[in-house]
Amino acid sequence: MRFQLAALSLRRHASRTLLAVLGVAVSAAMLLDMVMLATGMRQSFASLLGRNGFTIRVSPRGTLPFDTEATIGQARDAAVAIERIAGVTAVAPVLGTTIHVLGAANPVTAFALGVDPAVQGDYQLLQGQHPTANTLVASDALLHATGASVGDTLDVAVGFDPQLRTYTGRRRVVVSGRARFTYLSADDRAAALQLASVQAMGGADRTDRVSLFMVRTAPNVDPEAARVAIERALPRVTALSTAGAVAEAEHRLSYFRQLAFILGAVSLIVGFLLVTTIVTVSVNERIGEIAIMRAIGVSRAHVVHQIVIEGIGLSLAGAASGLILGVFTAKWLNSILRGFPGLPDAIDFFLFEPNSAFRALALLVASGIAAGIYPAWRAASLPISGTLREEAVG
Amino acid sequence: MPSPAWAQRIDSIPPWSAAVRTIAIDERLAADAGLHVGDMVVLVAEPGRTSGDTVRISAIVQRRADPSEVARSEYRIRMHLGQLQDIIGYGDRVDRYAIATAGGAAADSALRRVNAGAFGFHAYPSREIAVETSKTFAVVSRFHRAIGMITIVASATFLLCIMLLKVDERRRDVAAMRLMGISRATVIRTVMLESSFVALLGSVFGVGLGFVVSAFVNAHYQAVYRTPLRFAIITTGTVTYSVLLSLVLGIGAGALAARRLARTPPLTLFGR
């Protein structure tokens, strides 16, 4: 009968109950979104970096991968030194440069990666073949900009000198395939060529140089140990494990994590306050009824039970609605943040992780329970005769 | 400049020479490397090289309040152009020129003349560069606005709920007033006056809280990112917008609640 009474009490003031549920739903949605934001960046970024099994990135000392135009010299020797380290199973060299596709009225500029197709982890081939000495694979954005397709020949160049209007290297290449570039956004114009091709076209400045090594370690090897060994073997580089890279990214984006924590805490408090207020007012309106129930022999605990059930009902309904609302608002907020220039397509800021999400909503429901206990206990503990007398006079 | 120049602190300080060149380092580098004004360091173009240019630190400079530099952890060194060109073997080259002009019209004219006459490069107004490099902050700004909208919706719902509850609590008083002959309009005005007062008081309190919180936010993130950049700025426009919005929401919620109460027959309010 307690559940029945609780449900009827909530239905008695339907519009008020509905507003309260809506308020709790918005709080729940905000809480869920902030949990998704707090976990999303980390998981999304870690998943991106760990793709293809590369656990360590090696870049010029003091820099992060592609943070500057710095390169690692004596790249061949460096690769050999890294391969010799225990636990290292593959070393993928990458050289980044700007490439110009000539021939049209205005050259089309793109970002190019020189890779070893046998061990590369920078792109996923969608169509065609991996690049060879005189071929490249291109992103859809580059193909669209140049009006080219797989099989076409392009006139490409690197090392543009704006004063002399010359290039350090130029050659005709065939588009051998279409690719999705893992660490770039879908709008980026990008191409991948063989490392040797890019180095050759880059002239003396690029000979035997790379921007970055991606290192794969064996599953049972601690990447941190390998990372330390790499830095010891090559003092002119900085090695960053996936965990380290995630931590660095988190530091740079710590604002969002802190915002998530603050807004999440505020949402929880607001939800708690709302349920407390609703229950308190509802109880105050029914002081006489509560006194009667006590007078006819309903125990204090059962009175509290019934009122707490009302609080739980509000919180559960709000949490359930908030879950749906939160997923939609997270999609919207994620679409805004994905507008960051140069953000890889695979990165999401808001990621739904069921465990975290349900834990957060359970916390909200628990706060709803706590919110109902005090006003209920207070009302059930009022002196019966005095309350009845006041209610009669009132 | 493309390549970082590396600074190595030298243990033995060579005798002071008038030919020793000087550099300025940023406060972050000074703090992290334990460097001071007067210290001698060796600059090399690549790590691992042992010979380079011995220089003296002549100044420690504060980082610029540049949003684009906030999340970047690299150190900054300032030196004479020729010195850096020598160290990194760049030759007689620069990455860009910054041009100061005497006012807007002069800037447009200079821009046209440079682009018409210069060979191999292009001039842009600083504003265009700022817009281009601000795309990240435009995204952050849109995100903040979205969060703001959600917060406003949540606050409005909460406010309406609370107003309905508070007004409902006094329905017997209102019933007695109505039975005495006091008009609906008076009842509505009374409730709205109260809600307006609460909204105004809340706005004032909220603005004060906003100032306190923004001071805290600036202090916190300036420490985290080690930058003089101000992250939160409260402008007259912000205050005006916030106050107006809270007044509209508070008074609106009061009006809705009051109308609901005034429309209910007095005997129903008494529970008969």
Next chain:
Amino acid sequence: MSGQPLLVVRDAHRDYPRSGEPVHAVRGVSLDVAQGEYVAIVGPSGCGKSTLLNLLGAIDRPTSGSVSIGGSAVSTLPDKAATRFRLTHIGFVFQRFYLLPVLTAQENVELPMAEAKVPLAERRDRARELLGYVGLEARADHRPAELSGGEQQRVAIARALANRPIVLLADEPTGELDARTGSDVIALFDRLNRDGMTIIVVTHDEKLAGAARRVIHMLDGRVIRDEPLLRRA
């Protein structure tokens, strides 16, 4: 009627602290009520009769003195035990009915039985039976707002009888009713007493007081007169 009194009050006092002088609502009241008696407690407003009824019903505790019902010293029971006692031994009828507005008449009568963990089928049957006893079986599915004052009070009486109490206490049961509906309630009390129920009513209503077998007069918290009423068999 058995020889042992059902209800025994000895030197009961109830004081309420106020700033300055405490209010002595009940001052040294002693009385016995035998099983099957029908007692009316009368007196002017503020004489302490409702307070005395609350002491008898274990709703309130005396400041000093004792109250026992059916051999149980209710004045010393802790709250939980007193609550349980009220549920299973005492039926209470109030001036303002105090039915729960969200429940139907039947559900209001079932409420004390649900608390006493009476199985669903049994309590439904008993609720119907009690509503039939008070003449409202046809209104079982109506909510209090759909019932007249007299009907609500009869539902309240049915509720008070739900757990087969040993005594029925009523505080101004006809206070909110017109003369005709008040008469219906008085007739119902009369019938209950003839069926063996011990009844104690507090009332201003002369007709209700006249229907009782014994009248206790109170003034300023004291019993000033306690007399049987000579009436028809």
